[in-house]
Amino acid sequence: MTGGFLVVGSNSFSGAHFVRHLLEHGSEVLGVSRSEEPHEVFLPYKWLPNWKKNFGFEQIDLNHDLDRLMELVRSYRPSHVVNFAAQGMVAQSWELPEHWYQTNVVAQVKLHDRLRELDFLKKYVHVSTPEVYGTTDGWVTENFDFTPSTPYAVSRAACDLHLRSFHEAYGFPVVFTRAANVYGPGQQLYRIIPKAMLYARTGRRLKLEGGGRSIRSFVHIDDVADATRRAAIDGTPGATYHVSTTSEVSIRELVDQICEMTGVAFGDLVEVADDRLGKDRAYRLDAGLIRERLGWNDRITLGQGLAMTLEWVDAHLPLLSQLPCDYEHKQ
Structure with a gap:
């Protein structure tokens, strides 16, 4: 599968739609998630007639199976890794915050430290969240001036800052995306x-x-998948791209x-x-950069x-x- 995509968190709503988007564009894809594949009603790539042709799935938990994942990575040699895997749900992160920090920070740091040694990795897309900003006043452009207000947001902000340091220190080819509220069929x-x-x-x-x-702001998952692919293929390492509508x-x-x-x-x-x-009142993401640099538009x-x-x-x-x-x- 040399030159294909590894999608981490392929069972997630955004991950599964991204897999579908890649398959529709003829890419070869290996998907991994910690849980077995759910019912196909929640897996839009299985709505395609020939989805099995260019897609493979492995059940792998980043918290426990990193060595196995890296064996797969070295075997398949993907040119692009797109990571949707994260412990989500803001409200619940107050109850057991250590679970959020383990999955969203510790496990991710271990993964990135292994990936940075690979000479065949062209791009690593880290799917982040606007939660890192906290409540925004006005439309915010891409930055790292975070004011997270929940354990979930703190965990995601910590991982973003860690990856930025890896890019600056090692030239790790990370690209960040932060999308507004995503929705669509299969959620x-x-x-x-x-x-x-x-x-x-x-x-x-x-x-x-x-x-x-x-x-x-709600942005349809088809538009988000398109934006993520553009970021993976044409995004500048070290850059962050907001994905949002203007409404x-x-x-x-x-x-x-x-x-x-x-x-x-x-x-x-x-x-x-x-x-x-800790619920934030509003997120307002200025998506001008991805529109200008990568030609993306919400449709x-x-x-x-x-x-x-x-x-x-x-x-x-x-x-x-x-x-x-x-x-x-x-x-």
Whole structure:
């Protein structure tokens, strides 16, 4: 597979869509994740007719199987590594913060220290998060002036700073991406958009933290996959690229749109809950750099993307209705 892509965290929502995007462009891909592959309803690369031709999967946990992963890397010799693997979920990171630091910092540092010795690695894309910035006032450009407000955000900021030091010290070919809120078909059901849609369709009540006052920009996963590929192929080592639209919406307004689409009254779907600890009020990412340097543009509006996601929910409603909609933590 010399010259192909290694996608770490290929079972994740963003990772699985990125695999699909690569396969659609004819790339050879090796995917690794700590869990076995989930149901294909959550794996968009399996929605392609010939996905097996250029894709292989290995179940590997970075916390425990680094030697095995490096054996695969030396065997396959990928030219590009794109890393989506991270312990997510902001609120839960307060409960067992050491798990977040182990997975998002310690395991990552060990991986990077091994990868920097490889002479065939052209680019390493680290998929980061705007959470590292904390609440932003105005549209923020790419920088490392972090003010993280949760253990999750601290863990991601620490890893970003570590990678920047590796780039400066060793010339490690890292490229960073930080995307706004990602959504689309195949997203985990504990995320706000599919959860609201599923609850609206099945008559359940949705708890809306803080009444939905937080402001977010939502960018469709197809546009994010395109941006990630551009960053991997044409991005400048050491550079960071924001991936975001220029529009914003409050979570309340977002849920209200979903209510209109599903024909459910807002008051029948929503019950207001307390806001979570350390929740940032707004992220505003200026994505001018990736537009200017790499020719990227978001193409799917929020209305179009919500319609695509609802179509996916409706197409698989009997199955999705039987699945849990709450995050289940794994160490």
